Every structure is written in C-alpha cells, then in structure tokens.
Amino acid sequence: MALLERKDMGDMSSNNNSSTGTEVPQNMTIYINNLNEKIKIDKLKESLHAVFSQFGKILEILAFKTLKHKGQAWVVFEDVQSASNAMRQMQSFPFYDKPMRIQYAKTKSDIVAKADGTFVPREKRRRHEEKGKKKKDQHDANQVGAGLTPAYGGAYGTTPPLSQIPYPGGVKSMVPEAPAPPNNILFIQNLPNETTPMMLQMLFQQYPGFKEVRMVEAKPGIAFVEYGDEMQSTVAMHGLQGFKILQQNSMLITYAKK
DNA sequence: AGCACA
Numbered sequence: 584m585a586l587l588e589r590k591d592m593g594d595m596s597s598n599n600n601s602s603t604g605t606e607v608p609q610n611m612t613i614y615i616n617n618l619n620e621k622i623k624i625d626k627l628k629e630s631l632h633a634v635f636s637q638f639g640k641i642l643e644i645l646a647f648k649t650l651k652h653k654g655q656a657w658v659v660f661e662d663v664q665s666a667s668n669a670m671r672q673m674q675s676f677p678f679y680d681k682p683m684r685i686q687y688a689k690t691k692s693d694i695v696a697k698a699d700g701t702f703v704p705r706e707k708r709r710r711h712e713e714k715g716k717k718k719k720d721q722h723d724a725n726q727v728g729a730g731l732t733p734a735y736g737g738a739y740g741t742t743p744p745l746s747q748i749p750y751p752g753g754v755k756s757m758v759p760e761a762p763a764p765p766n767n768i769l770f771i772q773n774l775p776n777e778t779t780p781m782m783l784q785m786l787f788q789q790y791p792g793f794k795e796v797r798m799v800e801a802k803p804g805i806a807f808v809e810y811g812d813e814m815q816s817t818v819a820m821h822g823l824q825g826f827k828i829l830q831q832n833s834m835l836i837t838y839a840k841k
Numbered sequence: 842a843g844c845a846c847a
Binding site for chain 2: 607612614616617624643645646647650651652653654655656657659686688689690692693694696705
C-alpha cells in the first residue's frame, strides 16, 4: 500500500537557499510575490489553489488588494514538506504571464498557530513589543506539522477548469490546468524549447512501465509520456515533478486529459 | 517593492 514514499528530489538542486542573501527559515506557509496585480483577489486565490494543491493539503490562501499587499499571497500548507516542494518546483513559474517569486513566509500563519495552540490575538501581542532590544527567545518551533484541523473548506472545494482564464487585461492567462484524473499518460508543460524527445526519454524511461514520449512539432514546450498503467505514470510524475532541464524551466507534470 | 491573518 505504500506506493510512493519518496517526495524529495534532493539530487539536482538540493540547496537553493543562497540567492540574494534572502534566507528565511522553513515555514509551512509560502510567500509569493510578483503576482499579476490585475487579477482579482478571488480569481487569484482560486488559481493559486488550482496550481498549488498538487503539493499537499492547503489550509488557507491569503491575498489582499491593499496598496501594501498587492501582488502578493500566502499559501498555507499542512506541512513544511509540501511548502518546500511547492516553492522549489513552482519557483519562477509563469502565472498570469508573470514568473512567481516564492519564499517561505517570515512568520507563522495564524491558522497554524491556532492549530498548535500558540496563537496570541493581535491586540494582546502589541503589549509585549519592545524596540531596540535584541532577545534570542521566541524563535520557537515554527513547524508543528501534525494534528492540524484542515480548516480549508472554503470556496475552492470544487475547482473549475482553469486553463486560459480571461482577465481584465484581456489577454490569455498562463495558468496550468486543474489536475486531470489519473491517467497512464502524462502531460508535460513548461519545457525549454530546445527539449528533444530523446532528452525526455532519458528522464522518463528510468521509471518502470515507460512506453513512449510524444512531442508535437507545432507546439514547443509540451510533451506526452505514456506508461503501462496509471500507477506507473504516477510514480514517474512524482519522481520528476519540477525537474529542470535548464536552470529556468521547472517542468510541470499533470495527467493528460482522457 | 511590498510578509498577512477580510
């Protein structure tokens, strides 16, 4: 029953932490900016959910339209592992025509604090604030992944297909489609243009049940990879999700539509 | 650019 246990891909780019000196400790919440500000908040959250739910249970998505918080969102996962995978695999992913910038959130989300019992309402919190003092306490366990109440029954229960959502800019968006049901054929997106079928075969044939790779000349950047059955394709999908053939492009793997 | 808790 333990089909796929390995969620990590520690090989190619294990430590992606030292880019611009912006090192933030791990957190089950990811902070996203450089989001397209023309997208309305509800639609934005919906699309974010469609794109990020593949990495694990999402407890909450927060986004605001105020000047200080436009173009940003917080996605709260149930555990740090999901957040890490989401960050690594969706880093720079084109979302509504803009590459997402993803980091760990700086502080623990309220919904998480509530679940682990460390939540302190904001008013009471202010009383304890001191300036100019540097104490080393309070930086406690930020990842208590267990026993959370999935308080995420929100508006995202049934996610509609999200490909090519029109938005006020009038242009076609670049949101990946909502997950298709399991299929022995995988749909690969966001490949570099110079990707060849042979390159993909090298990658995918290492997983059992591999049958063939198909690419469409007229449509660069995508491919189909077929396996014997959907359990085999699922293993391959998890093994190669987010793989970067080039530094820039994280491949996005979903099931092909039937 | 911008780290919140609608």
